[in-house]
Amino acid sequence: MEAGDARLGQRFGRHVHWGYWDPPGIDPDQAWDGFAEAAEALSLRLLHQARIRDRERVLDVGCGLGGTIACLNAGWQGLALTGVNLDSRQIEVARRSVEPRADNSLAWVVADACALPLPAASQDVVLAVECIFHFPARERFLAEVRRVLRPGGRLVLSDFVPVQPLAWLLRLLAAGRSAQVFNRTYGPVDCSWDCRRYAREARRHGLRLVGNDDITLNTLPTYGVVARLFEAMDLPSAVADTALIERLSRWRWLRYRILRFDLEE
């Protein structure tokens, strides 16, 4: 498993998320060779949607190994950057691998995204890249976002968002015996929020859904890369779970979206 973890690390680089290819129609070997750049491209697309400006205060929750913070640190100046993650080992890797430059400051915090140890109105932007489906309660996370953002601040996240009737089916599964779905390979995951629920719950927390970027097609080459890794690690159940998510994505039942919300002034 350790050798497999190393292979996973080499392929994903400093990001722990899907890749973005434009155009998306490339052959599997190209996707394999270019995966780290594609993962970087996904972060950059999300940062573009977040309209980051120099000198802003940016919080990245579920920051993983610090890949998105590293992108921000490389491309902007005077940023006050904070990375939060539940797992102290990932925070340690991030702390060791990103050196602040261009008048940027970096802070790394071990914490739950649903209970942020940060002052009220202390951030201009909150980012959550491919992690919200792990959080124990999205409503609590949205309440925390409302608290830590300044009025007019932005929340930008990426997520696997189902269309109906898949959202309904996933909610039914969650209410039944299996409280979590897809959790055999990817840990506890809840992918049951569709766009309407996002908009409704966000509104309850003073956040308005203002950007909705469906990049499902651009992420599809990821599945071949991930399946190949799991095959090399001899994890047939992980290959099967990944194939299911790929099928749902190719059928367009599960969409990879970048969502942007603005907090009311």
Ligand SMILES: C[S@@+](CC[C@H](N)C(=O)[O-])C[C@H]1O[C@@H](n2cnc3c(N)ncnc32)[C@H](O)[C@@H]1O
């Ligand atoms: C798929 S990874 C994405 C990591 C990073 N955002 C990236 O894009 O490279 C999901 C991350 O969410 C973190 N995570 C899961 N639950 C969390 C929680 N409740 N609070 C903070 N981080 C959490 C995991 O430790 C993991 O690093």
